[in-house]
Amino acid sequence: MSGKIKSAYRTSISFYDEVLCGRTWRSKCYLSIFWGGINDIDIAERLLQKIPKNFNGKLLDVPVGTGIFTADTYAHLKDATITGIDYSSEMLEKCENLMSSRGVSIELLQGDVGALPFADEDFDILLSMNGFHVFPDKQKAYDECHRVLKQGGLFLGCFFIRNELKISDCLVKNVLTKKGWFTPPFESKETLQNRLKKRYDLLWFRVDGAIASFLCRKK
Numbered sequence: 001m002s003g004k005i006k007s008a009y010r011t012s013i014s015f016y017d018e019v020l021c022g023r024t025w026r027s028k029c030y031l032s033i034f035w036g037g038i039n040d041i042d043i044a045e046r047l048l049q050k051i052p053k054n055f056n057g058k059l060l061d062v063p064v065g066t067g068i069f070t071a072d073t074y075a076h077l078k079d080a081t082i083t084g085i086d087y088s089s090e091m092l093e094k095c096e097n098l099m100s101s102r103g104v105s106i107e108l109l110q111g112d113v114g115a116l117p118f119a120d121e122d123f124d125i126l127l128s129m130n131g132f133h134v135f136p137d138k139q140k141a142y143d144e145c146h147r148v149l150k151q152g153g154l155f156l157g158c159f160f161i162r163n164e165l166k167i168s169d170c171l172v173k174n175v176l177t178k179k180g181w182f183t184p185p186f187e188s189k190e191t192l193q194n195r196l197k198k199r200y201d202l203l204w205f206r207v208d209g210a211i212a213s214f215l216c217r218k219k
């Protein structure tokens with residue numbers, strides 16, 4: 001499974017940023033037809049605004065990907081200690097280039113969200129954008145994110161949920177999962193909210209198209 005995911009993201013490296021950001025007419029059509037016209041940049045910005053402007057603690061970003069949505073935010077977090085983890089060395093290489101072009105100080109590590117190389121309660125903020133619909137072992141991923149986050153720390157993220165848009169469900173099932181870009185099982189709005197509420201205080205939750213965004217605090 002991990003080989004399939006790594007290979008999927010290796011092949012997407014040349015078009016990942018372009019598609020998610022809707023930079024060409026083809027990607028605009030794709031987002032409009034299959035994803036209800038969502039704007040991933042807006043979704044990311046709304047979420048990243050939840051990080052305090054003067055944040056000076058430790059932030060873990062998993063999966064960090066190419067950093068396309070986060071580089072500008074991180075460039076302003078001069079006093080924060082930021083670590084990014086991803087399975088894919090190709091995504092990390094692209095991220096490294098982007099972050100250094102923006103003057104961002106970030107430690108980038110290749111690794112698995114299901115086996116994070118950190119002590120318990122190491123981080124003040126855990127950010128996970130567009131990761132949980134990809135991670136092969138969701139329970140391990142949730143457990144690890146919870147373990148490395150301090151009590152009272154913030155867990156925020158966004159990812160695909162099922163049952164919101166039929167066309168997105170269909171694309172995910174018939175194409176994206178088969179290619180290795182997505183990995184079932186997928187959360188619904190209800191299962192995700194219930195899961196988060198068990199271990200966190202849910203502070204904010206929003207759905208755009210078939211993408212759920214959330215902010216919660218570890219109990």
Ligand SMILES: C[S@@+](CC[C@H](N)C(=O)[O-])C[C@H]1O[C@@H](n2cnc3c(N)ncnc32)[C@H](O)[C@@H]1O
Pocket residue numbers: 005006009062063064065066067068069085086087088091111112113114128129130131134135136
């Ligand atoms: C859709 S991208 C999201 C990247 C970035 N957060 C964003 O929003 O653009 C999903 C990423 O998850 C990474 N990934 C998949 N499984 C992983 C795992 N078990 N541990 C760490 N990263 C993983 C992939 O390599 C890929 O870069």
